[in-house]
Amino acid sequence: MKWFMVYLYASWIVLAAVTTFEEPVFSQFFFGGLTMTMGYLTYMLIYLGMKQDRVAKSH
Numbered sequence: 001m002k003w004f005m006v007y008l009y010a011s012w013i014v015l016a017a018v019t020t021f022e023e024p025v026f027s028q029f030f031f032g033g034l035t036m037t038m039g040y041l042t043y044m045l046i047y048l049g050m051k052q053d054r055v056a057k058s059h
Helices: 002-021 023-032 034-059
Strands: none
Touching: 002 034
16 A cells, blocks of 8 residues: 555656646646646555555555
């Protein structure tokens, strides 16, 4: 689960850097899609993390 959180934070940092350097191109994406994209990514990471925990406990 720790690696999922690391990946999540890394994704936030990468997206923030991209929007900073490519602001004219990504401004619409940043305001329109970033929240949905990161929300979906967070949901998937939590779901996969819980799945991993269940698999680890069953072994």
